[in-house]
Amino acid sequence: MKVFNTLSRQKEEFKPINDKEVRIYSCGPTVYNYAHIGNLRTYVFMDILRRVLQYNGYSLKHVMNITDVGHLVSDEDEGEDKMVKGAREQKKTPWEIAEYYTSVFMKDIRALNIQVPEIVPKATEHIPEMLEFVHGLVDSGYGYETSDGIYFDIQKFEGYGKLSRANLEDQIAGARVEVNEEKRHPADFALWKKAPKEHIMQWPSEWGMGYPGWHIECSAMGRKYLGDTFDIHTGGVDHIPVHHENEIAQSEALLKKSAVNYWMHGEFMMVNNGKMSKSLGNTYTIDNLKEKGYDPMAFRYMCLNAHYRNKLNFTWDVMQSAQVSYDRFVEGVLSHKDGKEQVDSAVVKEFLSDFEDSINDDLNIPKALGVAWNAIRYGKKSQAIYELLTKMNSIFGFILDKKKESTSEPEISPEIHRLLEERQEARAGKNWKRSDEIRDELKTMGYAVEDTANGPKLKLL
Incomplete structure (x- = not known):
């Protein structure tokens, strides 16, 4: 199995730390609003990675965090906390906001048949672990105090920029007028923010009442559940230049070694070949798709027709096409069920070999779907082809039997x-x-x- 490692910018043979269990961390949602389909495409990618690893015989220990504090409205640690902002706008407490949008998010990923990771921790339940991490960085000289918080000194970390290939001199030249003049470098990021008295979410610390920076959450929770070094870290490409760069810096500064072996990122989803944004009114949700009569599985089908490292353009015409293709795919699979015609076992083996080559080549699911379509269109209706296609569907994750799906109890994770x-x-x-x-x-x-x-x-x- 080969995967594309963002850190090395090349495909690498996947070699897990443990031969039997793969440990993964995926950046989860900031639960202050509805997840849009661009967000959810990243979790479809996460799900496909899980399924391919399971197909290859690995058990998984997978963490996906719930960010319910600490993510400021700007990824560069400026502005107010997204949770606090959402609470003020919606006239609810941050905890009410978090509970509601977490439940909506979980409902959305179930609608897309995305497996729930084994561990789904909330940031607010891991403040002690984050403070321990911050203390370690301060004690080792990487963290320093200002009037509004504790910051990470990126100039002391020699490897800063290795994920995004960012150049510190370019960052200085291109930096905006800095709000906090006490920072040693414009790109120094907050590990812990000091909270004004009126701030809704705050916890006691050595530096007074405050709340965590966004980046420290993932490093602290990843270390707690997966150990100092784990196999794979996933997220969207938007996390590369700031969030994941900062995760690498703070984790390696504390541990004095690599914390993650493979970094994997899913590309953006466009809308009408443009950016998806609230101001344009095109941040569509799963409920928006349902309102227009589309099956969430058709959206999943759309996602699987583009490689996870390629941009995917959403339009309503493309969505309609995906719905038609998905319906035909399911009909095609079921047309082989209980088929009486005989098929040479060598034909089945060739289909399976091509399929496995595709999924193990950096999750080339579009090519794997093509193999499945070739099997569907094979001239004979055969139970052997049906069994082959259902095996392939363990990767695709489509719902082939609506009646069974509606009557069965929900699949639940070990967590x-x-x-x-x-x-x-x-x-x-x-x-x-x-x-x-x-x-x-x-x-x-x-x-x-x-x-x-x-x-x-x-x-x-």
């Missing part, structure tokens, strides 16, 4: 299992406070718990 077991233990010990906390946590992940005589039952919200 959900763990929370259910912990809740049962809490209830057995009459720890109702912890039981309610876990119930609320499951709710933010899109599940309602119903306690029955036969044990807890999960329902999708």
